[in-house]
Amino acid sequence: MRISFTLNGRPAALEAEPFERLAPLLSSNFDLKSVRTACGIGRCGACMVLVDGKAVNACLLIAGKVEGAEIFTAEGLEAVAAPLIAALEAHGAIQCGYCAPGLLVSLAASLLAGDRVRAEDVEATLTGNLCRCTGYAGIRAAIADVFG
Amino acid sequence: MSLRVAEKLSGRFRYLADDAPKGALVGLVLRSAHPHARISRLDTRAAEAVPGVHAVVTTADVPAGFRFGLRLKDQPVLADGVVRHLGEAVAAVAAETMEIAAAALAAIDVDYEILPPVTDPHVALGKEAVALHDGGNLCHAFDYLKGDVAVALEASAHTVDLSLDTPRQMHVALELEGGVAIPGEGDLVLRAPAHDPHHVRHVLSELTGLEEENIHVVGSPIGGSYGGKEDLHVQPVLALLGLKARRPVRLVLSRPEAVAAGIKRHPFSIRLRAGCNADGRLTALDFDAVADTGAYASHGPEVLETAMECAPGAYDWPSVRLAGRLAYTNNGISGAFRGFGAVQTQSALELAIDALADKAGVDRIAFRRLNLAAAEGPGPLGQTMVPMLELEPLGEALAALPAVPVGRPDERFVAGTGVALIRKGEGFGGGGPNGALGRLALGFDGRIRLETSLTEMGQGLEAAALAALRQAFGVDGRDVGLRIGETAVGNSGPTSASRGTQIAVRLVRKGAETMRQALGAAAARKLGGAAEDYISGPGGMFRADDRRNRPDIGFAALAEGEDIAVDVEIEPIETHLDGLACHTLFTACAARAFILVDRWTGRITCTGIDVLPACGMPLVPAAFDGQMAGGAAQALGFCLTEDLLATDGSFAARNLDGYFVPTIADMPPVRIHPLVELDARDPVGLRGAGEIGLNAVAPAIACAVRDVLGIPPLRLPVDPDWVLDVLEARR
Known part of the structure; x- marks a missing residue:
């Protein structure tokens, strides 16, 4: 079936079975390398995308659920997340970077949620984003900068 | 801290398996569902006949008896009559789509004669155990003795007995093992995360018969490793598929494949007895360890040696007995891990x-x-x-x-x-690849760059090397550059054992003086005077006696028509003891x-x-x-x-x-x-x-x-x- 949605602010559509997983569809149809299937079972967070403002694991989301949705991938969040990117860079929060787009999506969800978000709440939203390199120390410092 | 943070966060940064040439085939590996079995029949004819399949490879495509490994070479590229761990590669296919590749895998006919698995490393080392390799199940042994430990422990005021079993820890790099093979006319490009591109090239040359100079390996950047990508992973199978299909092939493991077949940390089973005097001075240490390397050695012997060398800790023991044994089992493969x-x-x-x-x-x-x-x-x-x-x-x-x-x-x-x-x-114990070659060069882009085959896996080697370059030449970030992680540059040895960043920085520091002289000489040729009249600074070369805020010649202009480069070699500092690394x-x-x-x-x-x-x-x-x-x-x-x-x-x-x-x-x-x-x-x-x-x-x-x-x-x-x-x- 044909599934239509907006992707990074522009109208988009793809042909897929309704039960196909969104992550490989986004990466292959739109060459969005940020959507990475690194476990495929929603544990690592490397495939996260924003769907109607919520960070979700695209490896678990089925295509049929995104008809009419507003989807952002990390590629489309660079401008709005500029303060986050600057803070993460300043604190050496990124090493190999493979988890970084999923992390950015999770953090952007908090950023877009408004002023009331506290740093400890933001940290709690990141338990679904595994980072194997950094021990999260720089990420924490960046959160304190942006949300503290 | 790494470079290109914004690119990494926004997904613009490219890892080695992200992109493949147009028309690249999809590679898939058939893996053993049994930890220990004999392959009594392996028939790939039906798989080869599936439309859209361009290559199917088995051990028949590998030179007879070929084995690879980091030091001890005991691992077949594809199972050679026997599978020794769950998930061992048995065959692989390259096809036009993932669906066709999966169908081809399903069409491969394998009969296994299931053998009882050897799973306890202590049992594996016993006389009754089934031997998993020709030489038996003792992969490596380490023994060291100083003084009479039994007597010293007997005389000690206090002794403790302790045993500890440690986990089979998994690396869980977020980037899965994967890569791309691009065959040409008589040559091969292989892009896949690697700690030592020159080692990968050497193995691929032995495997394929291509001369080393006709193989180009790119091993950097890496999306996390921690030692888990130090062994060759997909490279041998990718090379076989690419050369047989005569088409580019991309192969990336799934997480279940990586869990089953990837390298893990060696589980250790330790028993020790230690003593001290009434005043708290250590007397003796008696330390036994048995480690499980699984089906193949990988870095196991070196892991055991480092483990035993570190067993006495940072302390002075009048007498010590160390005994380490590394056993082959059918429990996956253990190897290097931070x-x-x-x-x-x-x-x-x-x-x-x-x-x-x-x-x-x-x-x-x-x-x-x-x-x-x-x-x-x-x-x-x-x-x-x-x-x-x-x-x-x-x-x-x-x-x-x-x-x-x-x-x-x-x-x-x-x-x-x-x-x-x-x-x-x-670095490595005596005899390991501790030396390094590198090069400092001024590029036509006006950047003084370090060339080294060391790789970036998130540890910050690039950032440290660039900082060292800026320091050594007194220049800005825009004046420095890198070419790293590939076989087109000199062999700097493995990026492992905590040596990578240290070696990169030392290559810069060691070559800096000669490079400064070469830069000065080039400035003198272009502007007159002597080499020592010029010093490097932000943007280019300055007259040493008349330092203005702009260089007398910019680096790009300096590089024109010149070949300004210095080869650097770091020689290992090593100790050799008889029989002990x-x-x-x-x-x-x-x-x-x-x-x-x-x-x-x-x-x-x-x-x-x-x-x-x-x-x-x-x-x-x-x-x-x-x-x-x-x-x-x-x-x-x-x-x-x-x-x-x-x-x-x-x-x-x-x-x-x-x-x-x-x-x-x-x-x-x-x-x-x-x-x-x-x-x-x-x-x-x-x-x-x-x-x-x-x-x-x-x-x-x-x-x-x-x-x-x-x-x-x-x-x-x-x-x-x-x-x-x-x-x-x-x-």
């Missing part, structure tokens, strides 16, 4: 040190300081070594750390503290960990970690701190949450469910207190930061557990049920 065998033996030893200190009635830090090994050496195996004056200052710093509130001990939670003081060899260069580190034990659930939370690394002055402090915090997280997993349990050769987890990598919620604050002064005579001037934090933090957490429970954990990670049993028994 900490490299040493973290296993150091955890056991530091637990024993605390137990002896308590028996002797001496403060645990004071006990360590009383027994520190001499700064001038000899090393732990009696070898000569580069003097290290860092141990005593670290002991002093450990004692001087401020007390930190440990949370709120109450009826539910009980708090504990652990410390550790360790040293670990850097041992290190000459050591790095020291101390750590302190705070934990809370939940009396209701037996679960342990780490509430704070201090790391005191003695690595010299960090070039890029954020990158250095990141190595310490990252190592601390993996140490926490090693002690508290991570183990890939194996039953009958099958792992308990098939993906990341059931295997618990620490999340942000599991990580306490990590405070880093670097010791920046190394001995003035130190010939290296800095130490790698990659492993040492992990090596110190794991024993500190283990010791904190003992601090709370009064007895050392018998196995890591600590099982909450065991904690509850201990708490119950104490009541």
Whole structure:
């Protein structure tokens, strides 16, 4: 079936079975390398995308659920997340970077949620984003900068 | 800290398997569903006949008897009549789509004659065990003896007996093993994460018959490794598929494939007896370890050697007996993992040190300081070594750390503290590939660049090398560059054993003076005068006596028509002892960990970690701190949450469910207190930061557990049920 949605602010559509997983569809149809299937079972967070403002694991989301949705991938969040990117860079929060787009999506969800978000709440939203390199120390410092 | 952070966050950054040439085929691997079996029939004809399949490869496509490995070569590219672990590659296909490749895999006909798996390393080493390799199941042995340990222990005022089993920790790099093969007319390009592109090329040359100069390997950047991508992973199968199909092939493992077939940390089973005098002086150490390398050696022999060399710790023992055995089993494959065998033996030893200190009635830090090994050496195996004056200052710093509130001990939670003081060899033991070639060159883009085959895997090698270049030439970031991680540049040896960043920085520093002269000479040729009239600075070359705020010639103009380059070689500093591979260069580190034990659930939370690394002055402090915090997280997993349990050769987890990598919620604050002064005579001037934090933090957490429970954990990670049993028994 044909599934239509907006992707990074522009109208988009793809042909897929309704039960196909969104992550490989986004990466292959739109060459969005940020959507990475690194476990495929929603544990690592490397495939996260924003769907109607919520960070979700695209490896678990089925295509049929995104008809009419507003989807952002990390590629489309660079401008709005500029303060986050600057803070993460300043604190050496990124090493190999493979988890970084999923992390950015999770953090952007908090950023877009408004002023009331506290740093400890933001940290709690990141338990679904595994980072194997950094021990999260720089990420924490960046959160304190942006949300503290 | 890494470069190109914005690109990485926004997904614009490209890893090696992200892109393939148009028309690239999809590779898939058929893997054994049995941990130990004989292949009685393997028929690929139906798979080859599937439309859209361009290559099917089996061991018939590999030179007879071909084996590869990092040192000991015992691993077939594709199963050669026998499978020795679950998930072992049996055959592979390259097809036009994933669906066709999957259909082709399903069409491969394999008959297995199932054999009983050898799963207990102790049993594997017994006389009755089925031999998994021609030479039997003893992959490697390590023995060292100094003095009469039995007599010394008998005469000791206090002795402790301790046993510790350590986990099969999984690396869980977020980037899965994968790559792209691009065959040409008589040549091959292979892009896949690698620690040592030249080694990969050498193996591929032997496998394919192509001359090394006709193979180009790109191994950087890497989306996380921690040692897990040090072995060749997809490269041999990719090369076979690409050359047979005569088309580019992309092959990326799935997480279940990586869990089943990827490299893991060696589980160790340790038993030791240690003694001290009434005044707290150590007397003797009797240390036995059996490690499980699984089906193939990988880095196992070197892991065992490092483990045993680090077993005596940072201490002076009048008598020592060390006996290590590395067994082949059918439990996957174990190999290199940050900490490299040493973290296993150091955890056991530091637990024993605390137990002896308590028996002797001496403060645990004071006990360590009383027994520190001499700064001038000899090393732990009696070898000569580069003097290290860092141990005593670290002991002093450990004692001087401020007390930190440990949370709120109450009826539910009980708090504990652990410390550790360790040293670990850097680079490889005697005879390993410790040397390095590199090159400094001025490019036509006006950048002074370092060329090295060392690779970037997030550890910050690029940032440190660029900082070293800026320092060495007094220039800006826009004046420096890198060409790294590929076989087109000189062989700098493996990016492992904490040596990569250290070597990259030393290549810059060693070549800098000659390069400055070459730059001066080029300026003199272009502007007149003598080479020493010019010095490098931001943007280009300046007259030394008349330094204006703009260069007299920019670097790009200087490079025109010139070939300004300097080859650099670093020769290894090595000690050789008869029959023992041992290190000459050591790095020291101390750590302190705070934990809370939940009396209701037996679960342990780490509430704070201090790391005191003695690595010299960090070039890029954020990158250095990141190595310490990252190592601390993996140490926490090693002690508290991570183990890939194996039953009958099958792992308990098939993906990341059931295997618990620490999340942000599991990580306490990590405070880093670097010791920046190394001995003035130190010939290296800095130490790698990659492993040492992990090596110190794991024993500190283990010791904190003992601090709370009064007895050392018998196995890591600590099982909450065991904690509850201990708490119950104490009541």
